[in-house]
Amino acid sequence: MSAPILEIINVNKHYPIRKGFFNHQVGLKKVVNHINFKIEDGETVALVGESGCGKSVLLRTIIGLERPTDGRIIFKEKNIYEMEKSEKKEFRRKVQLIFQNAFIALHPRFTIEQSMEEVLILTGMKDRKKRKMIIINTLKKVGLDPMYRLRYPEQLSGGQCQRVIIARALVEQPDLILADEPISSLDVSLQAQVLNLLMDLQEEFKMSMLFVAHDLAVVRQIASKIMIMYAGTILESGPSSEIYNNPQHPYTKVLLKSAPSISKGINEEGFNLDIKVGDIPSPDSLPEGCLFNTRCMYSVKRCFHEIPMVTKVTPDHFVSCHLVEQ
Secondary structure, three states, rough: OOOEEEEEEEEEEEEEEEOOOOEEEEEEEEEEEEEEEEEEEOEEEEOOOOOOOOHHHHHHHHHHOOOOOOOEEEOOOOEEOOOOHHHHHHHHHEEEEEEOOOHHHHHOOOOOHHHHHHHOOOOOOOOHHHHHHHHHHHHHHHOHHHHHHHHHHHHHHOOHHHHHHHHHOOOOOOOOEEEEOOOOOOOHHHHHHHHHHHHHHHHHHHEEEEEEEEEEEEEOOOEEEEEEEEEEEEEEEEEEHHHHHOOOHHHHHHHHHOOOHHHHHHHHHHOOEOOOOOOOOOOOOOOOOOOOOOEOOOOOHHHHOOOEEEEEEOEEEEEEOHHHHO
């Protein structure tokens, strides 16, 4: 069996909290904690959780925009922070990020062609005609008229801008795509179009993908494996079929209940969620024991002082919950 294209080993990302005249460190903001997972070649893995749970910080750490406090990030069997200069350059070419907000990600004074061409220039492609042909062909791949390359971002719709962002990520023919909630700013009809586009492109280019979302309903078709993230920690992970048909963690069940569906619009009981009122814990004051204990309807005394162990439900299905342990 071949090695995974990406392996995350016990990755933490903590930020110091400093106060006072001498800027002394008085604490830590623990945004990402003890993350472990693998992505196989050609596989799509979804990372699902509420806003503020650390998903975007984890993506920035994986791509190298942030350095982890602890842990290792292995791309094609090499630690990205131990790569030589040439290997680092190849890593940046083969791993691309699809941003959440397309309008912010595109320079307002650059045409679409200039924004896409910049990627090719930075990686050393000097032939201008070749760059132009790659841009034209890539725009066609994402369903855009090649003449759109002469337009500015303000002249495009939200869906068209998102397709441009995807095209810009594809010009280097990457092996791994990190998609940071690429459809959250689009309406429902455009979300379906972009999701179908990503699935078609993944099949055509044989790419691997880490797809970040806050809605479990969105990732049902695109991901083969799903990880549920809460307060910087993975609470449950497993194959998509297991997560949807046999959820174990109370938080996963809440996310499934809160996912939009036609039946919930008809039956108001669908909106009754087994969750206490409150927000996700702040990373600078995480609760002791289980991180979900402040909002869980089933929490017991043990949940408030003992961190749950990772329990294997099936060979590929894991969950961190005292109720499952019992």
